[in-house]
Amino acid sequence: MSPVGNSRAMEWIRHIMEKLVVLLAFLPCVSMKTVWSPQQDGDPSLRFAVIGDWGGLPLPPYTTEQELLVADELANTASKWGADFILSVGDNFYYDGVKNVTDIRFKATFENVFDGESLRHVPWYVLAGNHDHNGNITAQVAYTNVSSRWIYPDLYYDLSFKIPSTNVTVRLLMLDTVVLCGNSDDFVGGQPLGAANVKLAEKQLNWLVEKLQTSKDEYLLVAGHYPVWSIAEHGPTSCLVQHVEPLLKKYRVTAYLCGHDHNMQYLQDNSGIGYVLSGAGNFMENSRKHEEKVPEGYLRFFQGEKETMGSFAYMKITPKEMKITYVKSGGKSLFQTTLYPRDL
Known part of the structure; x- marks a missing residue:
């Protein structure tokens, strides 16, 4: 040429x-076909989603339309923004938990639903709700040895994380509020019926006090199924208001994360503690039944409209701040707020 x-x-x-x-x-x-790296934007952070009450239905196909939509958006969010883990705040299997470790519900309601490429290797840290306790809760704990991403070592346990490339730590204390306060009947409403075993409840509460006392972490989070504060169908959990809320204040907890009511709420008390309620994984209930039982000024955000078709909370924690974003199925941000490291 x-x-x-x-x-x-x-x-x-x-x-x-x-x-x-x-x-x-x-x-x-x-x-782009690869999974988005949480640190790709040069901003060292810990990132995770909080999803509650996502547990499908006890009859085939063992899911709801809302659960499927939420699962799709959770995968999209993990792909776009990154996810170090998923936090499941209970009611993992409606309406009566699972029967044993080989129950079809593990595959049909969990593994085969939250199966997006970006979620396949993301660990799920699990705690139990009242519906889980209706079944074989020991089987859910044992499933930790079956699934590579289902992590549920005990009814209550302690997690510690370090924000990559920093010395900033995040402590997450996972509670079993059913053991603490007793079971409840969602179809009747009302408060938990009281601890079935008072000694076990006291043991867990003492464990919580010890963990809170010794925490030197910049971010200190507590998670349970029942809410401390809620304006919706179940309202504030009097047992937690009496026994746990004073501890959250005394030890300057950053935030309390929960589900139980089937909507999305963010509340913040006068001491700055954030209350993140994420219970819209499977159903939506537009109830403000107990609004008068929550102190004035606490409620900052509420979404319960059925048209929303599910939502979850997404957390990004950096050395400087903890950004909380409520994301609905379809990807729209419903609400965003910021909390800050503890003054140690």
Whole structure:
């Protein structure tokens, strides 16, 4: 080929490459097939989603439309923003938990639903709700040895994380509020009926006090199924208001994370503690039945409209702040707020 021919060929190749660069710039989501790294944006952080009350139904196909939509959006969010783990705050299997470790519900309601590519290797840290306690709760704990991503070592347990590339730590204390306060009947409403075993309840409460006392973590989170504060169908949990809320204040907890009421709420008390209620994984209830039982000024956000079709809370914790975003199925942000490290 003549020098002129070579020059024209190189010019044509450059022209094609320039077009490809422009095209790819407008199609990043289509072209990217790898899972988004949580640290890719150069901002060291710990990122996770909080999802509650996602437990499908006890009859085939063992799911609800809302659960499927939430699972899709959870996968999308993990792909776009990153996820170090998922926090499940209970009622994992409606209405009576599971029978044994081989129960079909583990596959049909969990494994086969939350199966997006970005979720396949993300650990789920699990705690139990009242419906889980209606079944074989020991089987849910034992499933930890079956599934590579289901992590539920005991009814209550302690998790500790370090924000990558920093010395900033996040402590997450996982409670079993059914053991603490007793079971409840969602179809009747009302408060938990009181601890079935008072000694076990006292043992867990003493464990919580010890963990709170010794925490030197910049961020200190407590999670349980029942809410401390809620304006909705179940309302504030009097047992937790009496026994746990004073401890959250005394030890300057950053936030309390929960489910139980089937909607999304964010409340914040006068000491700055955030109360993150994320119970819209499977059903939506637009109830404000107990609004008058929550101190004035605590409620900052509420969403219970059925058209929302599910939601979850997404957390991004950096050395400087903890950003909380409520995300609905379809990807829209419903509400966002910020909490800050503890003053140690």
